[in-house]
Amino acid sequence: NAGVMQNPRHLVRRRGQEARLRCSPMKGHSHVYWYRQLPEEGLKFMVYLQKENIIDESGMPKERFSAEFPKEGPSILRIQQVVRGDSAAYFCASSLTGTDSPLHFGNGTRLTVT
Amino acid sequence: GIQVEQSPPDLILQEGANSTLRCNFSDSVNNLQWFHQNPWGQLINLFYIPSGTKQNGRLSATTVATERYSLLYISSSQTTDSGVYFCARGISGGSNYKLTFGKGTLLTVNP
Helix, strand or coil: CCEEEEEEEEEEEECCCCEEEECCCCCCEEEEEEEEECCCCEEEEEEEECEEEEEEECCCCCCCCEEEECCCCCEEEECCCCCCHEEEEEEEEEEEECCCCCCCEEECEEEEEE | CEEEECCEEEEECCCCEEEEEEEECCCCCCEEEEEEECCCCCCCEEEEEECEEECCCCCEEEHHHHCCCEEEEEEECCCCCCCEEEEEEEEEEECCCEEEEECCCCEEEEE
């Protein structure tokens, strides 16, 4: 499968636990983005990464959220001490270049915090 | 702030009908994309179209950047076209990669 791969598809966490969401970009893509879709809201930009670099994290909450895209392996979005308000669909996307090519999304991870 | 307004918010069609979805944006754009989110939540890129016209099968899109709007045409609609259609634009300047999404058009195609 040459598309953007995200796992897990569904994730249930209790309040206070950690959530780790994984994303492998399309083959040949080195630009990775994370977006969040909350119920009744549109998709919101969270963070833009390239290999080993965070380019723009202006959409990330200041606390509890972090992202990385290591030299080897998938990009990881990490949410510490989850709260009910973190329940949402988290989408990863990748593109060939940063600004002038289409964005391709994975199937998303639906996080439910109980 | 950056505005992306889509219309109509909801649209119900009979199979076989044609439709036009509109996206207005408040500033100049050089990154404009259309997406389809199907009922299972998957987001599919339909077009990267900062200007001009593109066609892909029954779908086509036109962006008139100078007048700050983009149109998505769906011809001979099918039930599988149902879902939410999002328009998204990049922020002008150095953060063009950062897409701002409209609220979407919810399309329902009935058999």
